[in-house]
Amino acid sequence: MAGLAFTLAACASPSVPTPEPEAQPPVAGPGPGPEESYEILTEPLQQFEEPLTGLQPMKVGLLLPLSGPRADVGQALLNAAQLALFDLGGERFTLVIRDTQGTPDGAAAAAEAVLAENAALILGPLFATSAEAVKPIVDAAEVPMITFSNNTAIAGPLTFVMGVTPRTQVDRVVDYAVLQGLRRFAVLAPENAYGNVMVQSLQEAVFRNGVELSRVVFYDPQSTDVSAEVQVLADFNNRRSAADLQRQDLRGRSDEAAQRALLRLQGVETLGDLPFDSILLPASGQQLLSVAPLLAYYDVDPSEVRFLGTSLWEDPQLLKEPTLEGGWFPAPPPGLWKSFQDRYEESFGGKPPRVASLGYDAVALAAVLAQRGAASGSFLPYTQEAIAQPLGFAGIDGIFRFLPDGNVQRGLAVLEIQRAGFVERDPAPGSFPRGIN
DSSP: OOOOOOOOBBTTTTTTEEOOOOOOOOOOOOOOSSSSSGGTTTTTOOOOOOOOSSSEEEEEEEEEOOSTTTHHHHHHHHHHHHHHHHHHHOTTTTEEEEETTHHHHHHHHHHHHHHHOOOSSEESSSEEEEEEEEHHHHHHTTOEEEEEEOOOOOOOOOOOEEEOOOOHHHHHHHHHHHHTOOOOOEEEESSSHHHHHHHHHHHHHHHHHHHHEEEEEOOOOSOOOHHHHHHHHTHOOOOOHHHHHHHHHHHHHOOOOOOOOOOHHHTTTOSOSSOOOOEEEEOHHHHHHHHHHHHHHHOOTTTEEEEOOOGGGOOOGGGGGGGTTTTTESSSSSHHHHHHHHHHHHHHHSSSOHHHHHHEEEEEEEEHHHHHHHHHTTTTTHHHHHHOOTTEEEEEEEEEEEOSSSSSEOOOEEEETTTEEEEEEEEOOSSOOOOOO
């Protein structure tokens, strides 16, 4: 595969016009559907045969944390942006890149800087607090922003949230679980803003599906021992008492049936059914690896209770935890991500973080809308109507569409954790239903 034809430099050359593009294979293989919009991010557009006159290069601001604690993520998003530019950027598309320093103040200054260079659209910033700082600035300038955050609280007519939102994730995995016959849900969530949002999303999904939310337990995410909370969730003390009482009763009987029943209770610590057949665990990394084994220890048997997660479960280290085997979680379709990951590694020599795909899809969307605007002679390609078109777009992370209120809808797959890797249990949809939901 051909290497990148250019390098972006946030400091040395903050305004980066794209070079003459070479013919490139699409990052996401062509899969045109009945609606034209689904093609626009899956294959490079044909170049115009005749140059259009009277149109200036369209400037798009890209705000990333290129310094500070998460500079590695910012650099990965920038790398992904380079790939999108190489695939889809035209001569009338220019990225204006600024470092947010990973802070709200830095993001606000970066936004002011790109607007001073007449940016018609802002991509980023990454963090919700930074996006909150930028929102009044873009609102005052009447310039739309597509942020990489998944915090729906900041969404608005000019602020589009691109990250995979908690509600989207919970809706997808709960809908699938209900189709598989699960009816009674529980949740063990961190007691913080993220946990609260996940619990609220679960409550809404359960109500919409007409099933039951039987147990909600929060734990301190800073605690090193959540045994007490897991015991409450598992009704462990009552179930253990039931087993002890049963054994005591059987020991007082001398008949053969009682003795056989007593033998069956050897090694059994609890008796009684749990009030749920599935449990949502909105955690990741080491926190999840600490919580999941405790559930099995306190007799929440993963062979009888389905463990459900979020897109954060798409983490190879979780494959090592036996308790999580068979767990379901929502995620963007894995095939296109794998193609992007291979290309990224070949170009930049390392594995991209999962969020890097947002950088590609956002820049690709902006580049395509700019080309469409140029083709139609429009000086305003980034209207709310263009960004929030009902048919949506198709990118590395599958189909997505923005709503007029700034929220995003995504077509996610459902994956299952197996020892050998992540297995696709239910594929992502290929199109959205007509109309805005």
